[in-house]
Amino acid sequence: MAFLVRTRYAPSPSGTLHVGGARTALFSYLFAKHHRGQFIVRVEDTDQTRLVSGSEGSLMRSLAALGILWDEGPDVGGPFGPYRQSERLSQHQQYAAQLLQEGKAYRCYCTPEELDATRKARQAEGLPPRYMGTCRNLSSDDPIHGSGKPYVLRLKVPLSGVTVVDDLIRGQVTFDNKILDDFVIMKTNGTPTYNFAVVIDDWAMRITHVIRAEEHLSNTPKQMLVYEALGFALPQFAHIPMVLAPDHTKLSKRHGATAVEEYQAQGILPQALVNYLMLLGWSAPDGREFMTVKEAEELFTLDRVQHTAAVYDQKKLEWMNAQYLKQLPVSAVRDAVKPFVEQMGVSWGHGPSLESGVQLVRERARTLKDLAEGMRFLWQSPTQYDTKGVVKHFSHPEVVRRLQALATMLRELPADKWEHDSLAAAFDTLATQLEIKRAELIHPCRLALTGQTVGPGLFELVAVLGQQETVTRLVNVVVMLQDEGHELPTF
């Protein structure tokens, strides 16, 4: 192995993990692991004003939930720390001082108000809003230096020439230095700006491949100029396409759920989410769509990454989640759905097991929430009945007599016959006796037991519900239907 690949994900702790961020982290991770390299998490918390407490932990938890595991990071440390940008401040300052001393950077005393004014004036004239270099040529003995006036440090950007970004997925991208202005590297408060700090951090952490979203492509020439000024060797760059909302704009809160946490709360399995995410802008060479992170590690290469932004599609995510719900071991689904069942406030300790419920309804659930909701009737007898269903299945004059007969028959069924095939046979027998179609027994029965017209096949449902509970619910409905003055509660 020629050299060790090291990639990083560098979120700012100002919120939760966004699906776009998760996808960036995932690609970075997969690239590193494909090359048997290391993946690092660094927290970019330079701007303390944007800090959201708890954000760092939440970010890290979401990454871990998706199976994106870091070799080095703020929690586990590592040989190239610190892993929080704010903790590297002295180093940033030291390099800034060096650039100042070498004449590659200079102090700028312009106030934000002045800058803003010229920016607006230039924009009004239709000119690019750039810094004009007012303080670039201040002589070193200019009295302003000792005046105590606040200043920032700006990098002296070459007035001519070009900066070429060699991007691993886009090839060579050329930027004219003339369009770059002398950007700020150290703020008035003595902290570094992003474009300065990121260079020092990546270099100090021996990052070999900077893989990040395309929105950073335009920043890259600035950073390259910093690398050059500092005399640092350049890493490789790869800018991956963005993830867009269905309306083709940047994904934001107004598009509904965007955070990994929110998806989990909706009942999307992390396995499904990460699988869906890897398909956003990348495809496996053999075209397969179902993969674990581990499998993707073997398959992932940058040359198969799309150049176009991907539009995020909730429907496909849910479809994929449904596939996982169907294919995962029952025990895994049971563990995943448990909190959702508990959240419904249903006591599932008695009666059918969670496993049997999962097996019964997982075929028709798209999310864990659906699944939990679909299992509710197992532990909670219906308090309301589907309106249309009542009209359709409870209005026949014979229905009470039929349900009564059904209850009686089921009560007398030997316990060892309480399974799918025997139940089906029993229903057949009764239907023949009553000279009706089996369906005329099935539909009212389902409605009586679950309050709904949709759900699992009746015989497997009854088998799981159990004899006593089934009979009880049937009898209850019979009593309610018999009571002329009583209106059946519907929804």
Add this chain to the structure above:
RNA sequence: GACCCCAUGGUCUAGAGGCCUAGGACAUCACCCUUUCAAGGUGGUAACCCGGGUUCGAAUCCCGGUGGGGUCACCA
């Protein structure tokens, strides 16, 4: 507006000059299965942005246009 990136069905994509009558998946429609709803099965509708080149031949290469996205902060 300037600069940069991009361009295959509604969406995710396959495609690296002839294998393309453009393949797969989601979504959608129809049918089948069926005790409902799903699931599953089968089939269908639906795309190479436009215009010029290059070439015997272009979805694939080049140029222009158009469209979309991104960046232009003492945010990251």
